[in-house]
Amino acid sequence: MRTDTTVRDVMHREFLGVSESDRLADAAGLLVDEGTDCLVVVRGGEPVGRLDCRSALDALLGADGWTPGDADGDGPTVGSVMGPPLPTVAPNDSLAAVEERLVSEGADRVVAVESGEAVGVVTAGDALAAGAPRTGDGAREDVVGGESVRGTRHGDEAMLGSDGGVDPASEAATTDVSESATQGVCESCGALVPDLVTANGQAVCPECREV
Template sequence: MERDVSVQEVMDREFVGVSESDGLRETAELILEEGADSAVVLRGADPVGVVTERDALATFVRAEGESADVSEAMTDSVPTVSPQTTIAEAADEMSAQSTQRVLVSDGSELLGVLSEHDLLSASPFAPTASGPASEVGERAVAGVSAGRGAGATEPGRDDRYTDQSVCEACGSLARGLSPFNGQLLCADCRDI
């Protein structure tokens, strides 16, 4: 995880907001319609809790067909962090509070929600256009197109392996990978 990235850079600024007196069935339908996994419960403009898909389901099962309000299902102890909090600090807060999300507030206004998914997206292991995974892909493509004696190499680099890359189908180190159906494949895998 990039330790110096702030919550503000990765939080979700769009969230579903409901009130405590809203019907739980309507709230669950809204969560599903919006493709969200939770709704922030607001009293006026102030956040007072969160209701998740799981909270709604548990309340429906306990209510046995009775109608319920959001206040009966919501979790009212949701941690809040400032937008300048680092994602490492936010992850620590989530872990300490055993929660999957924190609210992001500047003190007077709710700015967004940070979920575990947002933290994973900010991880250095998440695939990005310029991240470590793409660098490996770029080196593999360079190895395929460059071939032997392609020119300048990095200082101190062992040239015996510059024209080899990893086959995306079998994982073996091979020379002469070729693109096939969106993958770089060795001769054996292309023949299958």
């Protein structure tokens, strides 16, 4: 997985945009023709809103005294029904930053803005396909070879003793990368055995436990 991928590397430089003064019927036709569910509304290059399919349809169906085929009237405009702007990021932001914005804003795409103008769009699918690292409570950081690596811990609960502390037997006999149990030293007789058990707070072999 590449961790140096930026918004500029994956953004769509050609995206669907409309202006506030455009006829809503024309914008709705663009949504249908292009098979998309959202348009970026721009004002001189600056992203100022969004137009989604539901908002466009609701506005067209609710327009009093006007139908999409009415040639005598312009009908509602994009600016009269557009929603708030999509979340924005900078072209040099990382894909992790994109993911954070998508989650925090509850959006499915972000607009890349440079010098106040929209220069591209990145969707949630783009970020996923490019391998944006996941974030959240289930992730932790390990240090491997001097570099920070995110991962998820599994099986820690199995090492807890009845008092909530670490079970000495589980701590003494751990599991290696190949998932095979390693040997441990009996705290009573000093024997090297693969199957330590806990007795009186000590990690001992089965023979010493029976004594």
